[in-house]
Amino acid sequence: MHSYLTAGLPGTGGTIKESPEDFLVEELPLYPPCGEGEHTYALIEKRGITTLEAIRRLARALKVPEREVGYAGMKDSRGVTRQTVSLPRVAPEELRALELSGVVVLSAVRHRNKLRLGHLAGNRFRIRIRGVVPEALPRAEAVLAVLARRGVPNRFGEQRYGVQGNSHLIGRAMLAGDWRTAVDLLIGDPARVEGEGWRGAIEAYRRGAIEESLHLFPGHCRTEREVLQRLVKRPGDFERAFQAVHPRLRKLYLSACQSHLFDRVVTERLDSLDTVMAGDLACKHENGACFLVEDAAVEAPRAARFEISPTGPLFGCRMTQAGGEEGERERALLAAAGLTPASFDLPGGLRMEGERRPLRVPIGGARAEVDAGGLLLEFSLPKGSYATAVLREIMKSE
Structure with missing residues (x-):
């Protein structure tokens, strides 16, 4: 079974993240700060450190308890990230005057409430791939055209499976x-x-x-x-x-298991990623709500307009399973792993309720160019989706 949506198109090869500047991520906020209130929203640029480490350094410098610092998304340490954090009872000018290792405050504006996890629209990426083949630009553009039309396979990918991949x-x-x-x-x-x-x-x-x-x-x-x-x-x-x-690590292992099973469903559904079938639980992209597809022909135009997409399982003890053939496929996948929905009902704060996740997501403002450093890509994705899913289709270096 091929594992690329664009299996018929050749890849660019190459490598990423040779220097932090090769991988720039910018959060797209859900709303701008309003200019008044007891919290200050700081747009920070961090390099070479995780979101939690950036928060630790800010909290220490400003004498604010770490748990009171709000953030919308977790970003890893590789590359340069621009993201917003909120701090209570700190004046914007105090933030702007900060000088910290690995963290630069780009702007600071007051707002009424703490920033919550998930309060972002998505992320914009600017990524340089070095050492690509000579015909990289037309190859990348051909792949991006398919992804714009059919969607990006919404994989978690290898980064979810740890240093040893297990x-x-x-x-x-x-x-x-x-x-x-x-x-x-x-x-x-x-x-x-x-x-x-x-x-x-x-x-x-x-x-x-x-x-x-x-x-x-x-x-x-x-x-x-x-x-x-x-x-x-x-x-x-x-x-x-x-x-x-x-x-926290135990929870990470459990969610890696969920992610792996979901990625398998994505691979199995690549040929019909942009099509809804009877029994599918489809997701409305505007608000994330799910509904059961009863008549695939009636819903087909909405899928073609990218209003809705089929979802796959992040298995858990309370997750709604699909119906029809898709439901059978999900049950068979879980059984082959030696698990049942009840397996996820763990004690000690480790219970996994499960949820549905769209099998594809839209890519926004995608463009590619070639310069002396290699192939430069720009695109945006909704929150919770990974740039590696796009890079995998473009580079095909597995």
Whole structure:
């Protein structure tokens, strides 16, 4: 099964993120700040650090508790990001005067309420791909034309699966209550890591030499070390050992499992990504509301106008499943993973309710040009969608 929407078109090859300036992300706000109120909305530019680290530095400098700083979206550390954060009881001029490492305040305006997660329209990207083939520009433009017409496959992609590419498998083992497998996967595969000590630590674990493994694990592998410390004290108690993993990380593994299953549905539906079928739960792009498609022919024109799109499952214990053939496909996918909707009803704040996610999203203002540095792309995507889904279709470097 081909895994590109534009499988018939050749890619540009190349590499991204050679320098932070090669990857610029700009948040598109849902609304502008109104100019009055007890919060100040600061447009910041950060480079080489995560959103949480930028917030930490701002909070420390302004003596504001971190949890009181609002933000609309999480951005990773690679590249340059422009995004808005809100701070209570801080004057705009105080923010504008700040000088911080890795964070520049571009503007500061008052507003009445704290900025909430998800309060953004989307993101605009400016990405340079270096080392592309000579005919990169016409190739990129041909792919972008298809994506503009049919939509961008709304994949999460590889960045969701962690350094060793197995976060989703850890999540699946957690959902199945298979704690030994969860620990084995967490400790990892010696072939997937760098450094002799780290590889040796994993090999020792696989031999059952837990204390030797703990001794060899590098200091930065804090989670692995804490899990092994519990195993040294209570050999064989894998469930208790896994409890040493931070709840935020456990939640991440579970959502990686959801993401992986969703990506599989996207791949299976590539040929009909822009078509709704009877039984589909379709999403209205203007407000995100979902409805059951009863008559595919009646809804076809709306899908053609990009008003609606079919959705796929982010599985959970309360998610509505599709009907018809699509529903059968979803149930079969979940069963093949050894899971049921009830598997997601976990205790201890880890319950995953599930939701629907559109299988495709519109791409806005897409353009490409070639300069001395390579191929320069500009486009925007709705919130929650990833630039890597576009780059994958254009570069085809897998």
